[in-house]
Amino acid sequence: MPTEQYHEPPDELPQDVRTFARMCTSLIEEAEAIGWYAQRLALERDSAAAAIMRDAQNEEFKHFSMDLEYLLRRTPRWRTVAERILFQSGDILEHGEEGEEAVDAGNDDESNPPVAPWSGAPATGSPSAAASPDSLGIGGLRGRDA
Ligand SMILES: [Fe+2]
Numbered sequence: 001m002p003t004e005q006y007h008e009p010p011d012e013l014p015q016d017v018r019t020f021a022r023m024c025t026s027l028i029e030e031a032e033a034i035g036w037y038a039q040r041l042a043l044e045r046d047s048a049a050a051a052i053m054r055d056a057q058n059e060e061f062k063h064f065s066m067d068l069e070y071l072l073r074r075t076p077r078w079r080t081v082a083e084r085i086l087f088q089s090g091d092i093l094e095h096g097e098e099g100e101e102a103v104d105a106g107n108d109d110e111s112n113p114p115v116a117p118w119s120g121a122p123a124t125g126s127p128s129a130a131a132s133p134d135s136l137g138i139g140g141l142r143g144r145d146a
């Protein structure tokens with residue numbers, strides 16, 4: 001089944017970039033599902049139905065978070081920005097500027113590729129970043145629903 005997740009001809013893209021693109025698409029779909037459940041929950045008056053929807057939305061939170069972690073493990077520059085924004089208290093915009101400055105500071109290093117799906121070198125500074133990208137530590141993702 002054709003999809004529009006590729007912006008460039010898929011047969012010209014390396015396998016790791018195709019996987020990266022699929023995971024980006026999955027991340028988008030999980031975020032959309034979270035938003036759809038938020039809308040449904042805002043209108044649902046049946047408490048049992050709402051409880052089921054909340055449970056389903058919790059699943060989407062998990063899926064989104066796993067997708068994001070997968071992508072961050074493979075993209076050190078993205079992780080650099082995310083580490084300065086996510087789970088920080090204070091001004092989000094300020095943290096965003098700090099993250100951008102941090103990643104811009106690393107752009108002088110030409111060995112750091114501009115697009116960075118998994119390169120084989122783990123990111124530093126985070127215990128989870130040292131893990132193999134193929135070992136998410138959460139069990140296989142086979143059979144997971146989107
Ligand atoms: Fe999902």
